[in-house]
Structure formats: C-alpha cells, structure tokens
Amino acid sequence: xxxxxxxxxxxxxxxxxxxxxxxxxxxxxxxxxxxxxxxxxxxxxxxxxxxxxxxxxxxxxxxxxxxxxxxxxxxxxxxxxxxxxxxxxxxxxxxxxxxxxxxxxxxxxxxxxxxxxxxxxxxxxxxxxxxxxxxxxxxxxxxxxxxxxxxxxxxxxxxxxxxxxxxxxxxxxxxxxxxxxxxxxxxxxxxxxxxxxxxxxxxxxxxxxxxxxxxxxxxxxxxxxxxxxxxxxxxxxxxxxxxxxxxxxxxxxxxxxxxxxxxxxxxxxxxxxxxxxxxxxxxxxxxxxxxxxxxxxxxxxxxxxxxxxxxxxxxxxxxxxxxxxxxxxxxxxxxxxxxxxxxxxxxxxxxxxxxxxxxxxxxxxxxxxxxxxxxxxxxxxxxxxxxxxxxxxxxxxxxxxxxxxxxxxxxxxxxxxxx
Numbered sequence: 479x480x481x482x483x484x485x486x487x488x489x490x491x492x493x494x495x496x497x498x499x500x501x502x503x504x505x506x507x508x509x510x511x512x513x514x515x516x517x518x519x520x521x522x523x524x525x526x527x528x529x530x531x532x533x534x535x536x537x538x539x540x541x542x543x544x545x546x547x548x549x550x551x552x553x554x555x556x557x558x559x560x561x562x563x564x565x566x567x568x569x570x571x572x573x574x575x576x577x578x579x580x581x582x583x584x585x586x587x588x589x590x591x592x593x594x595x596x597x598x599x600x601x602x603x604x605x606x607x608x609x610x611x612x613x614x615x616x617x618x619x620x621x622x623x624x625x626x627x628x629x630x631x632x633x634x635x636x637x638x639x640x641x642x643x644x645x646x647x648x649x650x651x652x653x654x655x656x657x658x659x660x661x662x663x664x665x666x667x668x669x670x671x672x673x674x675x676x677x678x679x680x681x682x683x684x685x686x687x688x689x690x691x692x693x694x695x696x697x698x699x700x701x702x703x704x705x706x707x708x709x710x711x712x713x714x715x716x717x718x719x720x721x722x723x724x725x726x727x728x729x730x731x732x733x734x735x736x737x738x739x740x741x742x743x744x745x746x747x748x749x750x751x752x753x754x755x756x757x758x759x760x761x762x763x764x765x766x767x768x769x770x771x772x773x774x775x776x777x778x779x780x781x782x783x784x785x786x787x788x789x790x791x792x793x794x795x796x797x798x799x800x801x802x803x804x805x806x807x808x809x810x811x812x813x814x815x816x817x818x819x820x821x822x823x824x825x826x827x828x829x830x831x832x833x834x835x836x837x838x839x840x841x842x843x844x845x846x847x848x849x850x851x852x853x854x855x856x857x858x859x860x861x862x863x864x865x866x867x868x869x870x871x872x873x874x875x876x877x878x879x880x881x882x883x884x885x886x887x888x889x890x891x892x893x894x895x896x897x
Contacts, residue, residue: 482506484520487595511582514602516595555593555620561649563593568642577638578604596620609633624769624786631777641776648772652765655852659761662859666866673874680881682717685710692888699888706884738794745793749822753865757858762791763827764851766800771844781807796822827851 500506570580581601603613611630614621632641773783788800803816814832834843
C-alpha cells in the first residue's frame, strides 16, 4: 500500500502534517476528512524518502504554519456568507440529510478557506457526539450568541431546519437594513471628502501665491482676506504639527467613546440630533423587534432572548431600558409597560407590544412592529439623503465662495488703484 506525506489544517485552523498509508489520494482525503483535517497538499513517498520525510516534518511544518496563519487572518467571513450557509443547511436538513453529512457537503462547496476550516472543525466536533451549538460557540465572531442560542433551541426542540430557515431570513433582513443605512450615508461622505480636498488645495496651493502679490501692492486687505491668509500660512508652516494633532485627537476621541461614560454621552446625543435621531431610533426598534420575534419563535426563553437582543441595539441608552425590562418581567410586570415608562421607545410600538402580550401573539406582533419600522427607516433614509445632499453642496459652495471672494476683492481694489 503506498505511503503519502500530507499537509493540511486541523479543526481549529492549525497546520498539521504527517505520513499515512492509503489506497490512493482519494482514499487518503476521505480518511483525513473524517478526522477533521482539511487536506492542502500530499505526495507519494518512495521507500528511501520515508524516514527523511518524517525527520524533516518539523522544519517544513513551521514554514507551512506561517503561511496558513497569514491567510487565516487576511481572509474574513462576511455576514452574507453565513446567511447563505444557514439557508443551505436548512434546506439539506429539511431534505433528510444527516447533520454531519450536510456540514461536510457545505464545507466542500464553500469558496472561503477560513469558513472551510471552521466548518471542518465543527463537523469534527459533531462527529464526536458534540452539539452543533456548542461547536459553533467556539467561533463567536462568526456565529454570535444570538445565532448559537437559536441553534441550541432548534436542536432541543427537534426542528433545527425550521429554526435555521427562520435564522437565514433574519440575517438577510438585517443585511438589507444595514445596506439601506450605509448606502444613504455614502453619497454625503464622498461629497464631504471631495469638498475638503478642493478647499485644502485652494488654501494651501493657491492662496500663498496670491499672498505675495497682495503684500507687494501695499494696500489694506479686507478682514476676510486677512483671515484666509492667516489660515493658509498656519496650515502651510505647521502642517507637520497639525497633522499629528488631528490624528492624535481622532484616536483620543475614539478611545473616549469606547469608555462607558463616553459611549453613554455619544448614544444620548445620537438620539437627540435633529433628523438623525429619528433614524437611529427607528433602526434600533426594527432590530429589536425583528431579533426578539425571531428568537421567541425559535423557542428561546424570554429573559434569555432579551439579554441577547439588547446587544443588537448598538445604543447604551436603549440597552439600559431593555435591562430594566428584564428586571421588571422578573417581578411580574409586562414588557410594554417598562418600554413605555422609559420614554425611549415610540408609543405605537409600546401599544402593539402590549396588544401582543394580552392576546398571546407577541411574536407575530413584534414581526409587524419590525415591518412597520423598517418601512419608516426607508422613509427616514430617503428624507435624510434628500436633505443632506443639498446641505453638503451649499456648505461646499459657501467654503469655496469664501476663498474665491477673499481673493477677488483685493484684486478688484488693485485694479481701481491702477485706473
């Protein structure tokens, strides 16, 4: 039986290598796959080379590990890929394919090497008798707590395929919501960046050339021209100091915003900003309602679902309200009463949640809330886009106009003196 030297990745993404007898490359690949190893390279070892291959495995393995670790960190798993994987898994399980076999098929189909390694490791744990949720929980960046809790609920209730299908719909809805908001902010950000570049070029390159002409003329300059010359001079002479200060200020502000106090101040300000505050609140409400409805429909207990759901709000003020709601529920109060008392959630949402609690249709009512506020997000995004675009154009026009007017006024004065 031929002997093969092989290199690959184990279930946790670490480099592995060795030699093994097998009937052929296909047979070796199947045997290693059952052991949770993702094969990357193999070659047949002749009799005289076998000892050298084993002896040199350590030094070669070290170089391979460096290469594997680099690709492991460079490649990332996108949320869309997880949504596709979840939907495909639900389809395979619904068709009656065993869990381990379905994981193996999806591992081979994936084009993402990092996801392949993760799924191979998960399949290995499942083959050893472990729960799917426990195996996924070892990769929290890929499968967050919300995901693993829903999978655990599906495994416990025996309807994992239905839970995964509901989870895939949820992931798709969340991706669409993020895309709407980020897409709306792209155009204003691009205009702001281009406007800053144009004004920077005018201030640093054009104004200094005109300053020499103005100084030679000896005439008194208007206040706006003096301000412009001062700003251009400071920027031109001290750019080496201003640039590090700007970068340092940015990182200092970001570090402060990561502190509990900084985040609380910023989150409170977000909710109060004109126009933007409504959008932030509606996005948070839509996420909260959709996530809570999905988890409750999947059989996750209410208190556990609230603890996980608060993390998708991305706002410490609203997270505090959900924490208070959990405490109130333990004492026998309703969710709607606590949300309404806080004043942070819209009255219509609180009313619909109260109706759902009284009628025993809380999951369905939360789905209606999510649909309603996702439509409101569309309206607010359209409104914000239509408002920000002309505001950015006006702001750029005012800035460029100030620079041009400050340059033209002295030139016109010089022309009058010549005449």
